[in-house]
Amino acid sequence: MPLENLQLAMEMFVSRNKxxxxxxxxxxIFSLYRACIKSFDLLLNLMQPLGMxxxxxxxxxxxxxxxxxxxxxxxxxxHRNPRNEMSLDHKLHEASEVKRTVMDLLDALNVALKDGKYxxxx
Numbered sequence: 504m505p506l507e508n509l510q511l512a513m514e515m516f517v518s519r520n521k522x523x524x525x526x527x528x529x530x531x532i533f534s535l536y537r538a539c540i541k542s543f544d545l546l547l548n549l550m551q552p553l554g555m556x557x558x559x560x561x562x563x564x565x566x567x568x569x570x571x572x573x574x575x576x577x578x579x580x581x582h583r584n585p586r587n588e589m590s591l592d593h594k595l596h597e598a599s600e601v602k603r604t605v606m607d608l609l610d611a612l613n614v615a616l617k618d619g620k621y622x623x624x625x
Contacts, residue, residue, distance in 0.1 A: 531585045532585075532590075532591045532592045532595070532602065532606055532609065533582070533583065533585050533590060535609035536576050538613045539612050540569070540573070542613050542616035543565070543569040546565065546619065547562065547569070550562050
């Protein structure tokens with residue numbers, strides 16, 4: 504079953520990345536952004552070899568969504584290191600409630616991508 508293969512690959516990815524994760528990295532928008540990009544890339548890499556089990560439209564939609572996510576991150580500064588004054592982490596350092604909400608949303612997106620439950624919003 505293709506979905507089982509996707510879930511197995513995502514579990515391997517998660518367990519491998521948990522070993523390499525630095526605890527302080529888990530508390531920034533930047534690190535969550537990077538995790539989402541890695542999960543988008545892995546999902547797309549897993550979708551393509553599965554062939555006909557995934558529609559071409561689903562792959563294209565996911566690639567488009569990854570592109571829109573990158574555009575959002577660049578315009579907001581989520582892709583920048585937290586020490587950079589232009590980073591979203593730095594911009595929100597005094598707005599902890601907003602920062603927590605952004606981080607929760609990024610974490611939810613990352614979990615959906617890792618679980619293979621991501622669906623395009625179209």
